Amino acid sequence: MTLTADELEEISKVVREALARKPDFLLTVGGLGPTYDDKTLQGVSEALGKPLKLHPEALRMVEEKVRWMAEQGVLRKPWVTPEREKMATLPEGSKPLSNPVGTAPGVLIRKDETVLICLPGVPSEMKAIFSLHVAGLMAERSNLKYAEGSLLVEGIPEPDLSPTIDEAVKRFPSAYIKSHPKGEEATSKIELHVSTFAEKLEEAEGKIGEVIGWLEAEAKRLGGNVKRLG
Template identity: 50%
Template structure:
């Protein structure tokens, strides 16, 4: 069984449609590839009550991994850690390790001429105030550290909203933790493209093939019917090892392709079954 994960994305810019949530897609893909099952992605605004509320709701569903994005910076509306502290009933206090990380960054910024003088203002110290019993995760690109904490069986990981910083902290400090949780699970996927047959004609074929291949998930994605219908058929599976996964996908791929061709559809199979990650 894949390990249950959830994402909590914080930021008004996502709710007003200013920003496309590429962080959610990137994390969902990485977690899936690492063998986890992302069951829910929740997006909320920069509001302590909302953050605390959605976090508590997510914890009740007992995910093993819960990743938040956004709200770790120096401004008034960076409220994720306050929301987490509130939800878990922990105090927010200066974490010495985080404090050193932030201090070190600003010393470097002075050397590099990015700021004039070294000074740890309240807005900078804010980034080192973490919920009790947290571990800061170094930010190789920006200033605000990521944050790791545990609540019962859930690892909570808070990452910044700036995509390059989020990805860097994930790759440097989070991926290994996740991999440890999801031992011996491989995710495998591939697609075929089908022309000349509408989705409603493919639907009963998918039903038939999925009955024969219960571990493979098949989903059709219509790509427009302007002249002739054009549809992507996406196959995916999660297995103990990649040989099993690949065998399953290949067998299923051949079966669905054959059925589609019999119905008059044209299939274009990608050159090789693609493995992510």
């Protein structure tokens, strides 16, 4: 792991040096936001020799999140400002990775045999994008097998469901469990996403079934309506 300052030259130098080692994956964390000191993508652009361009799909992701935040009363300016547009300006050839928690998309770029992935620095956003988009890719390149599953829980406010999630994390340490609120507290809808790795696919799927089953039973015990997704 290498820590860098918010300096363009240092970021691009570190990325070039890491790519020269030809890793399967190279992850950067932080520096994807709208402010002047968020320079990760500019540094990656210089390291790869690929220009920054406004990405239509990334812009759509930002627009949708801005619109949703405006509907929740979080934003006073419910439009895409130049600063927000910056979060959708990616190195040429990039693929944006949807961010279910925040605004800035993650970014995936392939350089020869290396998959370079840029994640936001906010821990909840980083973990959500990693679980949703990155974990499966890593599993494909390793000897480990990956499995995931989701539940939609309605009728239980997130603060009331949090102790159950905390207990699940303790009971099932090999599983990663993430909650994604889908509505306001009064009409609560929460998606619970569970993922894990194991040496055999059957083992990974069995663990997912065990965790999902436990969460489903506990949510119903609390009076929630539960639906398995996927």
